[in-house]
Amino acid sequence: MSDTTDTGPVLAADGTPLKRSLSRALRRQKMRALMLIAPLLLFVLLTFIVPIGQMLFRSVENDIVSRTLPNTVIALQDWDADSGQIPDEAIFTALAIDMQAAAEAKIHTRVGSRLNYEKPGISSLFRKAGRKAKKWDLENDGPYQEKFIKIAKGWGDPEVWRTIQTYSSKYTAGYFLNAADLQNGTEGPEWRPENEQIYITLFKRTLFMSMMITVSCIILAYPVAWILANLPSRSANLLMILVLLPFWTSLLVRTSAWKVMLQQQGVINDTLVWLGLVADDARLVMINNQFGTIVAMTHILLPFMILPMYSVMQTIQPTYLRAAKSLGATNWTAFWRVYFPQSIPGIGAGSILVFILAIGYYITPELVGGTKGVFISNRIAFHISSSLNWGLAAALGSILLVVVLILYWAYDKIVGIDNVKLG
Amino acid sequence: MNLTKTLMATTALGFAAGAVAAEDMANEMTIVSWGGAYSASQLNAYHKPYSENTGVTIINDESSAEAVAKIRAMNEAGNVTWDVVDVVASDAMRLCDEGLAEELDHDAVLAAAPDGTSASDDFGDLLVSDCFVPQIVYSTTFGYRTDMVGDTAPTTVCDIFDTTKYPGKRSLQKRPIDNVEWALYCDGVAKDELYDVLSTPEGVDRALAKLDTIKNDVVWWTAGAETPQLLADGEVVMGSTYNGRLFSAIAEQNQPIGMLWDMQSFDLDGWIIPAGLSPERKARALDYLKFATDTQRLADQAKYISYGPARKSSAPLVGKHETLGIDMAPHMPTDPANASNVHIYDYEWWADNRDDLDAKFQAWLAK
Numbered sequence: 001m002s003d004t005t006d007t008g009p010v011l012a013a014d015g016t017p018l019k020r021s022l023s024r025a026l027r028r029q030k031m032r033a034l035m036l037i038a039p040l041l042l043f044v045l046l047t048f049i050v051p052i053g054q055m056l057f058r059s060v061e062n063d064i065v066s067r068t069l070p071n072t073v074i075a076l077q078d079w080d081a082d083s084g085q086i087p088d089e090a091i092f093t094a095l096a097i098d099m100q101a102a103a104e105a106k107i108h109t110r111v112g113s114r115l116n117y118e119k120p121g122i123s124s125l126f127r128k129a130g131r132k133a134k135k136w137d138l139e140n141d142g143p144y145q146e147k148f149i150k151i152a153k154g155w156g157d158p159e160v161w162r163t164i165q166t167y168s169s170k171y172t173a174g175y176f177l178n179a180a181d182l183q184n185g186t187e188g189p190e191w192r193p194e195n196e197q198i199y200i201t202l203f204k205r206t207l208f209m210s211m212m213i214t215v216s217c218i219i220l221a222y223p224v225a226w227i228l229a230n231l232p233s234r235s236a237n238l239l240m241i242l243v244l245l246p247f248w249t250s251l252l253v254r255t256s257a258w259k260v261m262l263q264q265q266g267v268i269n270d271t272l273v274w275l276g277l278v279a280d281d282a283r284l285v286m287i288n289n290q291f292g293t294i295v296a297m298t299h300i301l302l303p304f305m306i307l308p309m310y311s312v313m314q315t316i317q318p319t320y321l322r323a324a325k326s327l328g329a330t331n332w333t334a335f336w337r338v339y340f341p342q343s344i345p346g347i348g349a350g351s352i353l354v355f356i357l358a359i360g361y362y363i364t365p366e367l368v369g370g371t372k373g374v375f376i377s378n379r380i381a382f383h384i385s386s387s388l389n390w391g392l393a394a395a396l397g398s399i400l401l402v403v404v405l406i407l408y409w410a411y412d413k414i415v416g417i418d419n420v421k422l423g
Numbered sequence: 424m425n426l427t428k429t430l431m432a433t434t435a436l437g438f439a440a441g442a443v444a445a446e447d448m449a450n451e452m453t454i455v456s457w458g459g460a461y462s463a464s465q466l467n468a469y470h471k472p473y474s475e476n477t478g479v480t481i482i483n484d485e486s487s488a489e490a491v492a493k494i495r496a497m498n499e500a501g502n503v504t505w506d507v508v509d510v511v512a513s514d515a516m517r518l519c520d521e522g523l524a525e526e527l528d529h530d531a532v533l534a535a536a537p538d539g540t541s542a543s544d545d546f547g548d549l550l551v552s553d554c555f556v557p558q559i560v561y562s563t564t565f566g567y568r569t570d571m572v573g574d575t576a577p578t579t580v581c582d583i584f585d586t587t588k589y590p591g592k593r594s595l596q597k598r599p600i601d602n603v604e605w606a607l608y609c610d611g612v613a614k615d616e617l618y619d620v621l622s623t624p625e626g627v628d629r630a631l632a633k634l635d636t637i638k639n640d641v642v643w644w645t646a647g648a649e650t651p652q653l654l655a656d657g658e659v660v661m662g663s664t665y666n667g668r669l670f671s672a673i674a675e676q677n678q679p680i681g682m683l684w685d686m687q688s689f690d691l692d693g694w695i696i697p698a699g700l701s702p703e704r705k706a707r708a709l710d711y712l713k714f715a716t717d718t719q720r721l722a723d724q725a726k727y728i729s730y731g732p733a734r735k736s737s738a739p740l741v742g743k744h745e746t747l748g749i750d751m752a753p754h755m756p757t758d759p760a761n762a763s764n765v766h767i768y769d770y771e772w773w774a775d776n777r778d779d780l781d782a783k784f785q786a787w788l789a790k
Contacts, residue, residue, distance in 0.1 A: 109520035120779040124771055195628070198786040206669065264592075265657045288642055306623060371788040379785070383494040387778055388517065 008022075056401075059179075059394035060213035062172035065164065068111040069098040073168040081162040082186070091326035092144040100138060117389055118174065118184075119163045125154045143373030156410035162244045199396065202376040203403070209294060209375070210358040217305040217354050218347060224307035225346070232320075243306050251300065253365050258296040262287040288370030293307075296368050301357055307348035308422050350409070352420065359404060374398060434662040451480045453705055454656035458485030460671060465509075467547055468492035473703045474715070479707065488694050490514065503699045506708045511689040515555035516774050524554035524695040525705065532709050534717040536736035545718070545734045546771050549691055551770050556716050557693040557733035562756035562765070563601050565689035566654055566669040567661035568620040569679045579644065580686035581609035583661060584633065586640055593661030594650045597643035600773060601663070604766055606633035606751070608686060618772045627780065631787045643788070654680050668755050672728035674747060674754070684761040693733065731757035 012021040013261040020157040066073045072093035080086050091344035113124025129151050141147070141349070148155035166184055167174060173185060182189045191197070228236050246254060261267050264283040286292060316339060322336040362377035369375075376396060383393035411417070433776055454470070456462045462483060470481045471537055481664055484505065486493060491514050497503045502552045511736065518524040527533075533542035542551060549557040572589055583593055583605065595602055604617050610633045612620050620626035634641075644650055650664035651672040666687065692718070696708045714720065721732035722740035729751060732738065741752050752758055756765075773780075 012688045057556045106522040106526070110522055113517075113520050116775065117778055120776045122775075127774075195631075196782045196786050198782065198789050201789055263656065263658050348457060371643060374789075387781065388495065388521070389778065390495075398477065 039126055055390075055394050056398050057394075058121065058391050059175045060171045060173070060397050061391070062114075062174070063170045064111055064114050065168050066170060068102050068107055069095065069164070069168075072094075072164065073096050076161070076165045076168065079161065079165065081158065081165055084158055086145070086156050086158055087161055089143050089145050093147055095148070096133060096136060096142075097138060098145040099126075099129055099133040100136055103134045108133075113388070115163055115167060117178075117392070118167060121154055121159065122160060125152050125160065127157070128152045139149060162402055164417040173392040176399075178392055179399055180397040199376070199379070202374070202379060203399070204376070205372075206359060206375045206400075207403070209290060209373070210355050212294050213297050213301060213358045214351050214355045216350065217293065217302055220298065221302055221305035221309055221350065222343075222347070223272060225306050226314055227314075228306070228310045228311035240310075246300070247303055251363060252367075254362050255296055256299055258292070258299070258368060259287060262295065283307060287368055288373070290369075290373045292370070292374035293365050296364050297358060300364060301354045304353045304357060308349035308353065309343065309346035312349070312421050313343055316342045344415075345419050348411075348415055348420040349422050352408075355407075356404060359400065424727055450478060451482060452481045452506040452704070452711065453484055453504060454507045454509070454711075455484045455486050455490055455505050457487045460667070460728055464724050465715075467727055469711075469720055470723040473711060473714050477710075479711075480490075482619045484609070491523075493516055494518060495521065497697070498523050498699055501699070503697045505697055506704055507698060507711055508695050509558070509692065510695055512551050512555060512557070512693065513770055513773060513777075515695050516552045516770055517711050518695055518697075519552045519554035519633055522776070523698055525668065525700075526553040526697050527556065527696070530554070532713060534713050536718050536734065538736065542619060545736050547735060549733050551691065554695050555691075555693050556695070557691045558716060559730035560689055560733055560757055561692060561730045562666045562684075562687040562689050563596065563663055564666050564669070564756070565661050565663050565683040565685075566650065566672070566680045567683055568654055568657065568659075569681045571657065571660050572681075576681055577661065577683050578685065579606055580683070582683075584609050584637055586637060589660055591660035592642050592658060593637065593638050593655075594642045594644050594653050594664075597645050597788070599780045600768065600777070601766070602634060603627070603630035603780065603784075604628040604688070604768065608766070609633065614766070616770050621772075621776070621780075627783055631783070633702065634787075651680075653677070654678065666727050666754075670754050674729075674744075674749065682761075685703075685758070685764050686718065686766045687756055688766045689756065690768065691733065692730075716752060725751050727754070729754040729756075731755040 004187065010018040012018045014021070015165065036205050057142045072091065075091045075094040076087065076160060077090060088109075099108060101113065108126050108130035109123070111127070112130075115126075116123035132147075132151055137305050144293040154160055164197050173189075177183055178192075181192050181200050183192050191386055229238065230241055259266070263269070264287075266287075268286065269278065273280050278284060298300070320338050320342070321334050324338045328338065359375075362375060362381050365374045366378055368379075369378075375398075380393050380400075383389045383396070408417075425730065431669065454465075455466055462485060466483065470483070473479065475480055475631070477515065487509050490508050490510050494503070494505070494508065497505070515524065519526065529543045529546070533556065534544045536540055546557055549560070551557075561668050565577075565580065567589075569576065571591065575588075577583075577589060582589055583595075603621060606619055607620055607626065607630045608614060610629060613624050621630065643661070644652060644653075644664070647665045647668050650659070650662035651668050653659045653662055655676075655678050657671065661683070666682070669680060669682060673680050673682070694712055696705065696712070716734075718734055718736045722737040722742075724730070725732055725737075725741045726743070726745045732741065738757070741755065743749060744751055753760065756762065
């Protein structure tokens with residue numbers, strides 16, 4: 001050893017120090033690896049991360065007001081909303097200029113729809129005013145205060161102007177406040193009226209029901225996975241097909257099948273009545289409520305629990321159980337102390353899969369959930385496709401994403417993410 | 424936004440190779456509609472004759488249910504692939520408000536009636552938006568199980584709220600529109616005051632309180648096919664849905680279902696042209712619209728489905744069902760016998776208040 005240290009740094013065959021040569025080779029290797037995954041990385045970046053980022057950004061973006069009504073926004077800066085007075089002629093003139101430009105570009109109603117989310121009625125104010133403003137001769141047609149109020153009384157309502165002023169900044173917390181059942185009051189955020197509060201309830205319900213679904217999946221999947229793992233491979237394969245079969249059936253078909261099973265004139269109720277267990281006029285209500293959603297979704301997500309459990313259980317040597325028993329353990333002790341701990345990684349992987357899939361489901365809850373069994377994702381879908389309030393949808397989506405990340409972090413702290421195996 | 428454009432450009436490049444092969448692309452147009460029996464009626468009444476006359480190939484896309492969101496996304500990406508889109512009137516207004524649909528000069532682009540009446544007079548009040556060309560009048564109304572209502576069939580919409588006379592479940596659409604109006608009407612509000620009352624917070628509470636009396640007896644639906652199915656299964660005694668769905672359950676499938684036309688809620692369905700089409704495509708879309716919404720074509724559609732044509736001049740031309748051979752006129756929501764007491768919903772009011780009412784309605788549902 002001492003001989004080599006005396007001769008200075010170790011050299012590679014070409015005379016460069018070995019350390020540098022090695023690190024160069026390593027770097028080249030890393031570059032090559034990076035080049036190999038580059039297509040995938042680019043693909044994921046462009047088709048996944050960028051669009052999602054853009055969508056989430058909408059939850060705070062609000063430049064439509066200042067872009068469409070630039071003069072009005074500046075003129076409104078000095079107006080005191082608490083005075084209870086409507087703005088003066090100068091502000092109305094600014095609005096007339098903006099309105100005409102916007103109406104010619106056909107974007108005046110767009111800002112109207114945006115502000116209508118905050119105060120109902122503004123949408124038609126902009127629609128009506130825009131129609132007239134196109135024909136105005138801006139120099140000579142004043143005064144505009146009168147004109148606007150003549151078009152629609154709403155323009156004389158200070159609350160309308162307060163809304164424009166409040167939402168004139170480029171970024172807004174408004175969507176996030178709305179997503180948490182809050183609103184911008186005169187003194188900062190305040191609760192919405194009780195008959196409009198819904199999102200917090202839905203978030204809680206989504207989490208609660210997703211957990212219920214995950215737990216019922218664990219309970220049902222564990223014995224199935226155990227049988228699959230312990231049968232000879234020929235019969236295991238046959239059973240495996242039964243597990244996978246639902247995967248090849250359309251989601252809508254499976255959900256509708258549950259309707260046929262669970263409804264009051266359905267198969268289960270008919271059978272119970274026929275057996276005399278339930279009176280004909282007291283048929284069980286098993287659908288259009290939380291129960292229906294949990295049953296249907298447990299069935300649909302079950303394979304996602306069985307498969308990881310199965311592949312983990314397959315790797316557990318049966319000799320361990322035999323060894324435990326030969327050392328005097330009862331069946332239960334052998335299972336609980338030896339087998340079960342080894343199967344936990346499968347439960348962990350399955351639970352994460354099922355929980356995350358459940359939290360974003362909306363088709364099944366929409367069809368079988370009635371009023372008490374719908375998820376927050378149903379509202380997100382509604383705001384994306386029906387009400388077009390994409391800002392609110394993005395805010396709800398962001399909150400859901402953060403909640404999932406927090407749960408993931410908690411899971412890592414409690415169970416440990418290293419303890420998750422897919423096989 | 425720039426990044427999106429670059430993305431679109433690269434994708435477009437990728438597809439360019441394929442596009443070259445499809446040289447007669449110029450002779451294709453994509454028409455979006457609702458699917459099912461409704462699309463079939465359009466195929467027979469409009470698309471087939473139009474293709475035969477002009478040689479244009481029509482591609483049918485069945486995405487009307489999410490058309491508003493998709494048109495917005497296409498518009499933002501600067502790549503509108505649809506030429507003509509079938510939407511309900513309230514969606515047409517929404518698209519028009521957002522600048523996502525072309526504004527049309529109805530008299531200039533649509534055919535006049537055979538007797539020379541201008542298009543705008545022929546359609547009359549149904550031209551609810553500058554972007555919208557009405558096609559049919561449909562209604563949301565009630566059907567009931569004839570064998571489950573005893574000897575007295577329901578005659579008024581308020582029987583929906585009478586659970587002692589008609590025990591059992593009823594199905595209603597999971598949205599505030601129509602339901603709150605029916606609730607107030609049955610709570611004693613005069614028909615012409617419905618929206619005045621609904622404009623006050625107390626009015627909304629009153630409507631929801633009325634709905635509260637049957638809340639436990641309601642199955643809420645989101646797809647038009649649900650109520651006919653629920654009625655056929657005997658899950659509900661009565662329920663609301665589109666009149667065409669009930670017609671097909673009664674006339675085509677012989678289910679024991681009766682129609683309750685009282686206070687049926689009229690609504691319109693029709694065409695829009697998405698904004699941002701190239702001049703050639705827009706010209707072709709307009710040419711199609713002119714053909715597909717003329718008097719004879721609208722009357723033809725009624726041979727296949729029981730929705731009333733939107734032109735006054737088409738009404739006398741409505742004939743018999745193409746395969747069943749029954750007279751279609753008595754099954755139209757616009758037939759005088761059916762339309763003695765109708766509810767006409769206020770598009771402007773709902774455009775303003777839809778989001779607010781929806782929030783309250785959903786909060787009420789979740790309670």
